[in-house]
Each structure stands twice: as structure tokens, then as C-alpha cells.
Amino acid sequence: MKSGLHLLCRCVLLCFACSTLGAAEPVAVLESATDSRTLLDLLKAGGWAMVPLALLSMGTVGFTIYNFVYVRQRNFIDEGVVVQLDQAIEQADMARANEICAQSPGVVTNTLKHSLTQMEQARFAPEALEKAFETASSRELASAYVVVNYLSIISAIAPMVGLLGTVSGMVKAFNSIAAEGMGKPELLADNISEALITTASGMAIAIPAMFFFFFFRNRYGKIVSEVNLVLGQLYGQLLHVGNRQGEGHELEA
Structure with a gap:
């Protein structure tokens, strides 16, 4: 037993x-x-949507590196040039100030050069000088912000491209079911894999792009504050020189 x-x-x-x-x-x-399965296999599985996503990824890297190099205060405000401009304006030597601006192009110098030109044409009208400062500074600062804003555009486009790839993959999956039935699950799996990979890739590109956009936007905001402070000081000096010379006197050309 x-x-x-x-x-x-x-x-x-x-x-x-x-x-x-x-x-x-x-x-x-x-x-x-x-x-x-390698990374290349996953990229191939993502289908056609991985091509624009790859371009957006390279754009994110390129614009991020560019902004790290360019969006710095020293690229907007040259302390040595500002000191020279202070001295030239204090001495009412507008020809020297124009020469300094021409030799050192930048946000501050381009704004001042435009303002000096308008001031000479308007025979030193304070209202015209103020308007010239506002117009020139807005144009210069807006043009410098364009590259920063590209990161915001990428962060908005990348998820939409990924979603489009997702829809494309799901359409293919249902077409496979309609054509082959459920007898070939590997076809269905490939199409669903394409849908999920494109969504994940779009989010993987958009998240760092959005992070660096806000990072550089905050840095740029601080730089703009410093630029406006310097321009305000130069504007005050020009008003002081104009008032000192009195009406009917032209500033030294």
C-alpha cells in the first residue's frame, strides 16, 4: 500500500x-x-512618424545648445561699451556715441543708435526720443527671443506628431484584424507597438523641450530687466544733456 x-x-x-x-x-x-531588440529596431517599429520625431529631437538638442551659448547677460550687455557710451553722452559727443554703437552691435547699442538717429531728426524732442527707445528696444529684444520660442513650438508639436503616429498604428491594427482576423496576432502586435512607440517618443521629446523653454524664458526675462535698466540710464543721460544744452541748440553731430 x-x-x-x-x-x-x-x-x-x-x-x-x-x-x-x-x-x-x-x-x-x-x-x-x-x-x-535594439534601439534601431524600436525606431523602425515606430513607422513613418519616427522621421519627423527624429527631426524634432535634433531641433530640441540644437536649440538648447544654442540658447545655452547665446542667452547670457554678457551677450546682451557689454559693460565696457556701456561705460564708453556713458562718457560720450556725458560729454555730448554724439558722433563718438554713434561710432561706438557701430563698432559694437548688440541690443543696447542698436537701440541707442536708432534713438540717436531719431533724436537728430526730431531736433531733440523728448517724446520722439522716448518713442524711439521703446520701438528699437522692443524690436531688438523680440528678435533675440525667437530662438527661445522655438523650444515651445517643438514641445507643442512633438506630442501631436506622436499622437498622429498612434492613430496610424491603430488604424493599421484594425485593418489587420479586418483582413486576417485574429489568426495572426503578430501583425496586430506590430501595429500596436508602432502606436505606443510614437506616443512615447513624442512625449520624450516634448518634456525636455518644454523644460528648457521655461528655463531659458526665465533666464531671458532677467536679462531683459537688466537691459531695460541700462537703456533707462542712457535715456536719462540723453535727456539731461538735451536739457543742459537748452532749446534751439543742436546736439553735437
């Missing part, structure tokens, strides 16, 4: 071991197949 019971237990254990090995084999094959 006991020998028969032992034999039955051994048979049960043997069957359990065989079933476990049989189940583990496809899992191991699946894991090896998954691990063998």
Missing part, C-alpha cells in the same frame, strides 16, 4: 516538473526575443 502511494506521489511530482519546464521554455524564448 505504502509503495503504491509513493509511486503515485512520484508520478505527480514528475508531471508537475514537466509542465513547469514546458511553461518556462516559451517565457525564456520570449525574454530572449525581447532583449534582442
Whole structure:
């Protein structure tokens, strides 16, 4: 009796071991197949949408590097040039101030050069000078902000391109079901994989692009405040020189 019971237990254990090995084999094959997929394979699985997403990714990297290099206070305000302009305006030497602006183009110098030209044409009208400062500074600061704003555009476009790829993949998946039925799940899996990869890629591009957009926007805002402070000081000096010379006197050309 006991020998028969032992034999039955051994048979049960043997069957359990065989079933476990049989189940583990496809899992191991699946894991090896998954691990063998490279990044290039994933990009190919994403379909056509990965091409514009790759371009947007390169644009994000390029604009980020450019803004790291360009959006710095020293590129907008040259302290040495500002000191020279202070001295030239204090001495009412507008020819020298124009020469300094021409030799050192930048936001501050371009704004001042435009304002000096308008001031000479208007025979030093304070209202014309103020308007010239506002117009020139707005134009210069807006043009410098364009590259920063490109990151915002990319952060908005990338998820939409990824979503378009997702819709394309889902349409292909349902077309596969309609054409082949459920007999070929690998076709359905490829199309769903395309849909998910494009969504993930779009978000992976948009998140850092949005982060760096806000980062550089805040940095740019601080720089604009400093630029406006310098321009305000130069504007005050020009008003002081004009009032000192009195009406009917032209500033030195």
C-alpha cells in the first residue's frame, strides 16, 4: 500500500516538473526575443512618424545648445561699451556715441543708435526720443527671443506628431484584424507597438523641450530687466544733456 502511494506521489511530482519546464521554455524564448531588440529596431517599429520625431529631437538638442551659448547677460550687455557710451553722452559727443554703437552691435547699442538717429531728426524732442527707445528696444529684444520660442513650438508639436503616429498604428491594427482576423496576432502586435512607440517618443521629446523653454524664458526675462535698466540710464543721460544744452541748440553731430 505504502509503495503504491509513493509511486503515485512520484508520478505527480514528475508531471508537475514537466509542465513547469514546458511553461518556462516559451517565457525564456520570449525574454530572449525581447532583449534582442535594439534601439534601431524600436525606431523602425515606430513607422513613418519616427522621421519627423527624429527631426524634432535634433531641433530640441540644437536649440538648447544654442540658447545655452547665446542667452547670457554678457551677450546682451557689454559693460565696457556701456561705460564708453556713458562718457560720450556725458560729454555730448554724439558722433563718438554713434561710432561706438557701430563698432559694437548688440541690443543696447542698436537701440541707442536708432534713438540717436531719431533724436537728430526730431531736433531733440523728448517724446520722439522716448518713442524711439521703446520701438528699437522692443524690436531688438523680440528678435533675440525667437530662438527661445522655438523650444515651445517643438514641445507643442512633438506630442501631436506622436499622437498622429498612434492613430496610424491603430488604424493599421484594425485593418489587420479586418483582413486576417485574429489568426495572426503578430501583425496586430506590430501595429500596436508602432502606436505606443510614437506616443512615447513624442512625449520624450516634448518634456525636455518644454523644460528648457521655461528655463531659458526665465533666464531671458532677467536679462531683459537688466537691459531695460541700462537703456533707462542712457535715456536719462540723453535727456539731461538735451536739457543742459537748452532749446534751439543742436546736439553735437
